[in-house]
Amino acid sequence: MRLLHTSDWHLGQALHNYDRAHEHERFLEWLLDTIEEQAVDALLVAGDIFDNANPSAASQRQFYRFLQQAKQRAPQLNIVIIAGNHDSPGRLEAPRPLLEGMKITIVGHVSRLPDGTIDHTQLLVPLVRPDGSVGAWCLAVPFLRPGDVPRVESDGDPYMDGVALLYRQVLDGALGRREDGQAIIALGHCHMTGGEVSADSERRIVVGGAEALSARMFDAPVAYAALGHLHKAQRVAGCEHVRYCGSPIPMSFAEVDYAHQVLCIDLNGDSVAAIREIRVPRSxxxxxxxxxxxxxxxxxxxxxxxxxxxxxxxxxxxxxxxxxxxxxxxxxxxxxxxxxxxxxxxxxxxxxxxxARRVAEHAEPIPVDDLDTLQPDEIFKRLYQARYGSEVSPDQLAAFTELLLAADRQPS
CATH class of the missing domain: 3.30.160 (Double Stranded RNA Binding Domain)
Structure with a gap:
């Protein structure tokens, strides 16, 4: 089988108030062409489909139009999509009953059975070959919040241990179902230990004091782990089979030098035969x-x-x-x-x-207790000195004083 790994589309994102619908449309058009040209069997989308939990109608139309066109151009294509920390799990899953008949699986949250236990079967997706046989099993685990993970009594972090246990339980379900020659693929949206973060773009995931998960979660028998959240394409902890594909377009100026790409994974039976990086053209x-x-x-x-x-x-x-x-x-x-x-x-x-100097990095902070005793002009002079490394000029101090007087004259 041939898989295509992508994530972090952030449809609806604006860059300093500039709408980016054109760039997303060009990417989705390119992705459709790539799916067809590469004869892809399964498209794996590892979360953050939308930029926020309440996406615009236009960005939702863009998303569902893509799904429709993908199935028109590649009717046998498996599509598996999980929610990221930017997505609304309920909103993303709402059309699931309509899409499942088209071999499109969307997993927004962790479902529970009537007795309160986690329904692991909802997180286990068969990837089907064109002839109808199962070629691989996908552990489709969305971004996990504290209420999603099983309770674990341990000396470590209960959230991280709960995440590891949940993946283990879903993996056990896959091991119980798979037959010889069927690979196991993990799909997740999380922050792994050692991952390189984009300074301006990624919302930190900190749950219960824990921020990063161990790549050991994806040791054998997981053939490949398709991850989302970090926008820079990278291997995790030097593991060739544990990858972030990165965002398809730069989400901030901090990402201008990123190699934006999707990853093409060829399976040979239950193992990975090759991983290829396909660059996304920048529109x-x-x-x-x-x-x-x-x-x-x-x-x-x-x-x-x-x-x-x-x-x-x-x-x-x-x-x-x-x-x-x-x-x-x-x-x-x-x-x-x-x-x-x-x-x-x-x-x-x-x-x-x-x-030359930054207040936050170099200056001694003004004690809160001193704020009541210092005059506004003294605070201004201290902040100016801390920021610019020089004394405030008489003209600037006079302008500041004029602003203070004008503010005092304003009616309350």
Missing amino acids: VELLRIPRHPGTIDEALAALHALDIPPLPEIHRHAYLEVRVRLDGPEPGLRAKVEAALEGKPVRLAKIDTST
Whole structure:
């Protein structure tokens, strides 16, 4: 069998208030072509289909249109989708009865039997070959919240131990059903120990004090673990068969250098024969100028030198982050940046400013008890010194005092 592993689509996401529907549409069109060209037998989507738990009607139409088109172009395709921490389990599972007849399985949450025990059969999905025989079993485990995992009495973390036990129980169910030559595939949305996190994009998963799970959960007999949550494609703990495929498009400027991809997995009986990385073409560029924060003059010079061919469609214009290192306040910075970009086919998404010193990193915090005794201008002077490493100028102090007086004159 041939599997395709993807995750973290985040349909409906906006980048600094810019809608990204065009980029997602181009990705989904590319994915349909790839499924057909690669003769894929099963598509595994490891969570975070949507960017938030209440997705727009447009992003939901985009998702269900993709499912419809995928089944039209590849009628024998198995599709298995799990919920991520951004998804609403109930909303994602709502159309499940309609989709199951099309070999589309969506698992949003962990179901329980009338006696309160976990229904492991709902998390175990057969992957069927074109001839109707079972080629593999998929452990389709969505993002797990504390109420989803079995209770475990242990000296360790009860949540992590509960997650490991749940996977073990579902694995035992697969071992009891599989026949010779059938592989076992794990599908999960979680943060594994050693995983590299994107600084600006990924919502930290911290449950019960635990943040990362051990890759030992996916030791043999799991042939391949298809993971979602981390946006950078990577192996986990050096394990070739435990992989994050990463997000298909960069979710923030911190991800501009990521190799966005899907993973193609060829099975030979109950083992993996090959894993191939297939790069996702980037339909809209993200630019960071200068590459490293520079002075205002350096940044403006780089913007004036920016040479991009004209693009008539605004939704194809590159997103731009301007990176400036400041030695002091610069109230007219945005106007200067916008003037330098006049007529260029880019969308100014962010002006990232940095200084020689950061309050949070270098400055001694002002004790809470001192706030009642210090005058506002003294607090301002201390914060300015901490941020810029220099004394506030008389003109700036006068402007601050004028603001205070204006605020006092406002009617309460």
